Amino acid sequence: MTLRAAIVGTGAVAHLHAQALVADPRVDLVAVSNRSAERREAFADRYGVPGRHATHTELLAAEQLDVVILCTPPDLHREQTLDAFAAGVHVICEKPPALSLAELDDMQHAADTAGLAFAIVFQQRTGTAAAHVKGLLDDGALGRPLLAQCQTLWLRQDDYYDVDWRGTWDGEGGGTTLGHGIHQMDLLAHLMGDWAEVDARLWRLARDIEMEDVSTATIRFANGVVATAVSSVLSPRETSYVRIDTELATVEVEHLYGHSGDSWRITPARGVSDELAASWAFPEVDEPSGHEPLVRAVIDALVAGEPLPDLVTFARRPLELVTAIYASATHGRPVTHASLDADDRFRTALRAEVTDLRPR
Ligand SMILES: NC(=O)c1ccc[n+]([C@@H]2O[C@H](COP(=O)([O-])OP(=O)(O)OC[C@H]3O[C@@H](n4cnc5c(N)ncnc54)[C@H](O)[C@@H]3O)[C@@H](O)[C@H]2O)c1
Incomplete structure (x- = not known):
């Protein structure tokens, strides 16, 4: 089984996720989105990503995905997470996962309701x-x-x-x-x-x-x-x-x-x-600690159909x-x-x- 993954927000930290995905043969990085065309194209060219979209909504509508990694500024995490769950896609979200506990509770509630994985990137645990x-x-x-x-x-x-x-x-x-x-x-x-x-x-x-x-x-x-x-x-x-x-x-x-x-x-x-x-x-x-062991732990759980490990939960x-x-x-x-x-x-x-x- 190969998981189809996408990255939303191709800025600084997105490179660490792309490297982790490229290193894992169980995943294909099939699409990215960035509101900046220049950053989107440069990033997609570098990692050989075919799907290129301006917004996360275009990306979710156009692609068949298993998991999306959100590397956007924190004020966008709630909306993008909820949209991904509505599209039936698992989410890995960069820290901080939300701007408030109320937002985070909304996101976790949506994950639980949809039966989808919601993993948070706190890679110092790894x-x-x-x-x-x-x-x-x-x-x-x-x-x-x-x-x-x-x-x-x-x-x-x-x-x-x-x-x-x-x-x-x-x-x-x-x-x-x-x-x-x-x-x-x-x-x-x-x-x-x-x-x-x-x-x-x-x-x-x-x-x-x-x-x-x-x-x-x-x-x-x-x-x-x-x-x-x-x-x-x-x-x-x-x-x-x-x-x-x-x-x-x-x-x-x-x-x-x-x-x-x-x-x-x-x-x-x-x-x-x-x-x-x-x-x-x-x-x-x-x-060493880092994004690669964290992303791998999420992929392990998704491939096995098991709950996410403590390494990526307890974000609250x-x-x-x-x-x-x-x-x-x-x-x-x-x-x-x-x-x-x-x-x-x-x-x-x-x-x-x-x-x-x-x-x-
Ligand atoms: N875990 C870590 O060690 C670590 C390190 C750095 C940053 N971060 C977190 O990662 C997130 C991003 O940080 P960064 O430093 O990469 O920021 P950045 O500004 O370098 O990158 C964010 C990217 O998102 C794009 N973007 C903005 N709005 C968008 C939208 N609506 N749709 C698609 N793309 C959009 C921007 O054009 C930009 O390229 C933040 O939450 C930050 O706290 C985590």
């Missing part, structure tokens, strides 16, 4: 090392997790915000917390499970944008772990860093946009035997964390699941209040 660490934590091999750090210290200078949809609440839906920090917070939540409480602030320190360029948050997870999370687009030495201190060890991963075995380290606590520490060794087979959790950060910063108090569920303002949009400390 890679053999991350799977190994998740296994150790889930099995209790590292003892009880206690404390965590989650840092997304990136640099995005003024030119990054020249793209028309960036830098605005309407186009981007949120600042660096939604656009960048969500990746490491998703990885941390993938390892820790559900969150319980968030206490946060949003700051605009330097960039001329509507949203925050830095956020700082304390997150309490349901398993009792207390974490601090910082997201920034102002950090010249860029890094993405997650650290978890458990009863028996410190687990760390440091990278920028993707990790492999070398990016991870487990340091035993004093008194831990060499034998126990050796049992935590990373597997010899080392597949990272969006809840981001929403809770925006709500907490705006209300000036900690946010719980119950208070977030009752918060109509933040269920439908993330437009938050930011403390502006730029020099005037």
Whole structure:
């Protein structure tokens, strides 16, 4: 069985999806769409794609598809996902999947009603090392997790915000917390499970944008772990860093946009035997994180007719964390699941209040 796939929005990230599809013999990339003819043609020529359409509606009407990958700006994800489900097509959607929890719930509801797959791209969960660490934590091999750090210290200078949809609440839906920090917070939540409480602030320190360029948050997870999370687009030495201190060890991963075995380290606590520490060794087979293993996991499930794996579901959790950060910063108090569920303002949009400390 060969799956017929299409990509909507042939910009920067679409190349990672095209490479993943081209590498998989079970899939044919049969069509693309982009409102820009120049980008559409250049992309289709590069990957030898026959079907070329200006809009996703033309594409859905003209092509017989099994799965569509949405690589468009985030404000288009809801409408394009709903249209794909109405056409009977499975969806893989780039992060952030939606601009609000209400939008995401609509999309998930449409998927469930149509009986179609709705996979979200949070590729930091992938890679053999991350799977190994998740296994150790889930099995209790590292003892009880206690404390965590989650840092997304990136640099995005003024030119990054020249793209028309960036830098605005309407186009981007949120600042660096939604656009960048969500990746490491998703990885941390993938390892820790559900969150319980968030206490946060949003700051605009330097960039001329509507949203925050830095956020700082304390997150309490349901398993009792207390974490601090910082997201920034102002950090010249860029890094993405997650650290978890458990009863028996410190687990760390440091990278920028993707990790492999070398990016991870487990340091035993004093008194831990060499034998126990050796049992935590990373597997010899080392597949880095990235779009390819994520797309492959979706294709595996579609070909087998099985439900999607955890690797591409639970998309609500990272969006809840981001929403809770925006709500907490705006209300000036900690946010719980119950208070977030009752918060109509933040269920439908993330437009938050930011403390502006730029020099005037
Ligand atoms: N997972 C990751 O690591 C990662 C990395 C980068 C971007 N992203 C996400 O991917 C999405 C796209 O980001 P990007 O950096 O590739 O943006 P981009 O601006 O480079 O590409 C978006 C493309 O969509 C096209 N487009 C706009 N409206 C369209 C429409 N109605 N129909 C068809 N095409 C349309 C634009 O012409 C553009 O070529 C965003 O949601 C972004 O957050 C994810």
